[in-house]
Amino acid sequence: MKNYLEYLRTKAGLTQQDLADRVDVSRQTIISLENGRYNPSILLAFRLARLFDQPIESIFIYEEENRNEEF
Amino acid sequence: MKNSELSKSRRSLYGWVAVIAGIVLFITGITIRSFIPGTLADTRLLEGLGILITGWGIIPLVRSISIMRNPVAAHRDQLTETDERAITLRNQAAYYTFLFSLVTTSILLVIYSALTRGQSGFDPIWFSLAFLVIAPVMVFAGLVSWLNRS
Numbered sequence: 674m675k676n677y678l679e680y681l682r683t684k685a686g687l688t689q690q691d692l693a694d695r696v697d698v699s700r701q702t703i704i705s706l707e708n709g710r711y712n713p714s715i716l717l718a719f720r721l722a723r724l725f726d727q728p729i730e731s732i733f734i735y736e737e738e739n740r741n742e743e744f
Numbered sequence: 745m746k747n748s749e750l751s752k753s754r755r756s757l758y759g760w761v762a763v764i765a766g767i768v769l770f771i772t773g774i775t776i777r778s779f780i781p782g783t784l785a786d787t788r789l790l791e792g793l794g795i796l797i798t799g800w801g802i803i804p805l806v807r808s809i810s811i812m813r814n815p816v817a818a819h820r821d822q823l824t825e826t827d828e829r830a831i832t833l834r835n836q837a838a839y840y841t842f843l844f845s846l847v848t849t850s851i852l853l854v855i856y857s858a859l860t861r862g863q864s865g866f867d868p869i870w871f872s873l874a875f876l877v878i879a880p881v882m883v884f885a886g887l888v889s890w891l892n893r894s
Binding site: 693694697698699701702705711713714716717 | 819820823824826827828829830
């Protein structure tokens, strides 16, 4: 699943650690999310969406062909 | 008092109680063994239990001390532990470890059965291996069914 997390984070002037602290996850999780290697839980997606004041679907782009992709 | 502070003080209290109880058990065991020789019960069990409980209590104590010393680093450590990705990875690793141990034990059971050529009578090694194959599968199936109940 593609996402605009890195763009939104840098735009907000946050480091990966800052973002991790704000949404209560590890920095490694933020790195994996930004690289598209990990799909967040719905709770984490909501926390990120609220933090950036964006709807979830404008941060995370659902792609039909990757629906079976894991982590 | 905030929830996090309450949790910290509870963790610290549990730690101290466990450490003290463990030390008391350990000392009691040693005292009985040293001063009352020839007791029927083996006090090493008491000493072992004391060491176990002390170790169990040290973990929350060390955590509460590290939180007091560096709250930010401690918070990050806690996040690493409770992080959803880390939990997912640990669950996956545990699942593959379970499969690996199951396959290994099954292979050992087959090899052992072949080597002993199905000798009649009670063979504790064969039954132990069979138990190690069957019991985890039953627990796994039971847990999956229980977790699927809703």
